[in-house]
Amino acid sequence: MLHSYFGTKTFAFLSPALVSIYEGNLICPSTFTCPSSHPRPPPPFLPPSLLLSYTNTKWSPSILFISSSSSSFYHSGLRQKTPLIVASTSKSSTATPPSLHSTILLQLLSTALRKLPDVLSSAAAPYRSPFASTSSIESIVHPDTAEHLMKFSIGTPPVPVLVVIDTGSDLVWSRCKPCIDCIGRSVPLLDPQHSSTYTELSCGSPRCKALDASACDKGPKCNYTYGYGDGSSTSGVFSTETLTFDTTDGGTFSIHDVAFGCGHNNSISFNDHLYGLAGLGRGSYSLISQLGPNIGGKFSYCFVPFQENTSTSIMSFGDQAVIKGNGVVSTPLLGEDSGTFYFVILEHISVGGTMLEVPPPKASGTGNMFIDSGTTLTLIDSKIFQQLKQALNTAVKLPPTTDPGKTFLCYNATSRDGFPTITFHFAGNADLVLHPLNAFTEPSPDGLVCLVMLPTDGMPIFGNTVQQNFHVSYDLVGKKVSFKPTLCSKVSK
Template sequence: MSLSLFFSLTTPFHHTSNATSSSEFTTSIFNVTSAIHQIRQVLPFHHQEEEETQFSSLSSSSSFKLKLYPIESLFTAHPQHKLDYRSLVLTRLKHDSTRVSRIRSKIQPEFLSGDVFTGITHGTNDYIVKIGVGRPPQFFYMIFDIETDVTWLQCQPCLHCYEQPDSIFDPSLSSSYTLISCETKRCNLLKNSSCSVDGYCKYKISYNDDSYTAGIFVNETISFESSGWVNRVSLGCGHLNKGAFVGSAGTFGLGRGPFSFLSRINVSSMSYCLVDRNWVYSSATLEFNSPSSSSYNNDNSFKAKLLKNPKMESLYYVGFTGVSVGSERITIPNSTFTIDPYGNGGMIVSTGTIITRLETQAYNAVRDAFVAKTQHLERAKALYPFDTCYSLTTKNTIELPMMGFEVNDGKMWLLPKESYLYAVDNNGTFCFAFGPSEGPFSILGSFQQYGTRVTFDLTNSIISLHTLYCS
């Protein structure tokens, strides 16, 4: 039986208004007591049922909106696997390191590292979206993934499958299920494709942590709650699956490559707004063909170039030009935000990695500047991947240096003050919410994106950041 979820947004996000230079805003006040109180409300998780909806066909000009949920919402079906907050953090951090390793293996194929986590007892750091597969639709919760192209889900007959709360997709119940011949151009373009004994396209996707999915590549109808449906979407029907997918039915691929769902519907833009994953009572939103940036409050809107890595076509890169801590513009290598001919450098936008990672040299400079401006705070023991932590048990509020990324001609996107420190327990231990990537790339993590509508203008190659716009 499918899970059904509905949450209302409960936590507003504060963001200082637009600044033309980093010197106009240098410090902010962080409410420690409020943060600890909110953390102590995290568990247990609950959900509510949604109403049934009707469907209509979607076109490339259609504008439609979906709900995104923190993946911990899936734990509601397995109360025996609920975790205390400290254990939840440790699990998240393990998966954060695994996700960084996956990204690194894409950029450096010779790099292999990481442990595989299986079963629903281990959370990932993703968001999920509810989609229907087939006609009539069978509904599933799929991982929302902007770092991969291919959409896939577990299918019957399931020769080897991980645990998922939804029933597994049954192709025999769908009138729109169509096999793809291995002689087609689409099959030949698919990486690691092969041909079955009866001439149909087979796929396999392997990850560096020993996770994988393999099966038949097919065309199917995809539908989205009340938003409509799309025919002949190519996706993987996985009969052999293993890995850290935490009970979701599979992955909904929204990368920039030719097999992405975005290529099938040929939309002009995609945007999302992420809520804090601790608040599983809340839903985030995912939009296609959303309004232009002129529809938002310009005082809280920032634009940067949307860069593309020719070696990693599926990934989205944001064209930041600098970073500031307090009134100080940090000196960092040019490679931090630019992509060289070999595919190294640049900042990847990620929804599955929590903590923002910077190339090691850049991270060290940013961290040292933050530490220099927080000498008044008591330090705590480090917790990997964090190397800078604080004990704030006795504090009600603290003063922190404002942090921001330069987006255009000195204009700064000032990060919400809630995104500077990450709580690692519910007793007042917080860590600097950035880390080294330990590779030739940087990652803009989801924690720094909370409460900001991120819009990819795919036609004009622009990424827009709209703060205080999460409706």
């Protein structure tokens, strides 16, 4: 979910900070009110090598832990007090800028850090809308550094916005005026006072009470704080608005009374042209759930590769989201009762003729991986990752190395030519062949190609890089997700 980036003037791992797993007790940053804590070992998620991995930057570490008070909600289990470590610059420290390739790797890494342990905890109970008649809504999709963006309009008169597409969270939110954290910055902001359809929800409203992230300690308004796995968060007023989308016949479609977060304090580092984020998970207040019967439980996207950043594609909702034809494979969507996430079963991974067996789900009816459009990297069970690493070393026929931070599996190469395909075998005979474009970074100027996958001892994630140039279609009524190899830059109006 989300990503952070390097600013042009300051060198920053993540904003507000680089986050990685740290084994320790709970303390509190000044921005949160902390209850007395009961330390417990955190569930492992990322390898120890991610702990302040880029030590050549001469950063001074500080410890950050998240409050589990009822007034704030931290996505992916952070209410259970998952401890985090933050790398932050001190006034006396000097940061050595990394190479361009290292910068790209860090941008990829940052999104993986948002999916922390206990992913079975979600923002809201799953919403089971009586999906009925459909209409074909669509949105232009843009690649943007390490994420993909969609476009629609908010308010009356409608204001066009670009937001991050995130199937791994539930809240739709935008930066709003007044913006506490936007002083001196030129960022787009919604002005609620200029919209005739903007309404703040009250503390007593059913929707406020149903939102885990809500709090009513600052007056009659429904205040919220919604956090992500890297410690970043958005807070403001939970409100309703009118959202307007394009339609396939050239018209527009408006849906009224959509609950969203009007964020006045957002500790999330976006590129300056972004308004916020569209949570597309299964929870009650995701965009998908609130579109409800209007889309028949169907949506799809086709992500253009990041290096084709001048190209766009289309995200479809409703009947138009169904993909057909040669090459389509489908796998069951599982975990409907678990809340936010779209779980699937990964059975095997193969490299050439080497087949790696993946541990099955721990319980019947659940998955062992979830699909997340808001995380750039793909995370694989650590034991399987070691086997994958061995198979790749055999297939690539180049001496393996690492990036400067000793985090990623890399090879000294000036192109991705000759690199093997990696096939993910999902349940239902859904085999996804990942070409080098999906699985490896572009060569760096100094000749380094790296795998965009990392090991995890937590829940594996199928990230957005491996989904590029696949048309991905979700059918929540049919309980399946389908994939079709597609040149996504050709999927346009």
